[in-house]
Amino acid sequence: MATTYTGADALTVEQSVATPIEQQMSGVDDMNYMYSTNANNGQMTLKVNFDVKTDTSIDQVLSYMRQGQAASQLRRKCAITA
Numbered sequence: 001m002a003t004t005y006t007g008a009d010a011l012t013v014e015q016s017v018a019t020p021i022e023q024q025m026s027g028v029d030d031m032n033y034m035y036s037t038n039a040n041n042g043q044m045t046l047k048v049n050f051d052v053k054t055d056t057s058i059d060q061v062l063s064y065m066r067q068g069q070a071a072s073q074l075r076r077k078c079a080i081t082a
Contacts, residue, residue, distance in 0.1 A: 001067060005042040005078040013038040017078050021046060024070040028062050030054045 001021070005013050018036045025034055025048060036046040050059045071080060 001046040001048075001063070002081045003044045003046075003074075003078055004081060005044070008042040010038040010040045013042060013044045017044050017074060018046065020073040021067065021070040024066040024073075025063065028059075028066055030059070 003013075003017050003021075005017050008016065014036075018038055021044075022034065022036060025031070025046070028048065028050075030051045030053075032049045032051055034046060034048040036044055038044045048059075048063055050056075067080065074080075
């Protein structure tokens with residue numbers, strides 16, 4: 001997943017974007033781990049790793065559902081691109 005928060009630094013992205021999304025994603029079934037990278041240009045990328053025994057289509061749907069739940073908590077200047 002990738003987001004852009006125009007005009008934000010890495011700390012602001014972490015607090016305003018990464019944390020709410022990570023909180024929503026933390027309950028996804030069969031997830032092994034996740035990690036995010038926040039940049040001073042307002043960009044954030046989040047990688048989610050699932051168990052190899054899962055169906056990738058279902059993993060993607062579950063992730064998108066959680067992403068949608070988190071989107072309502074994000075600032076208007078933040079755009080989710082993937």
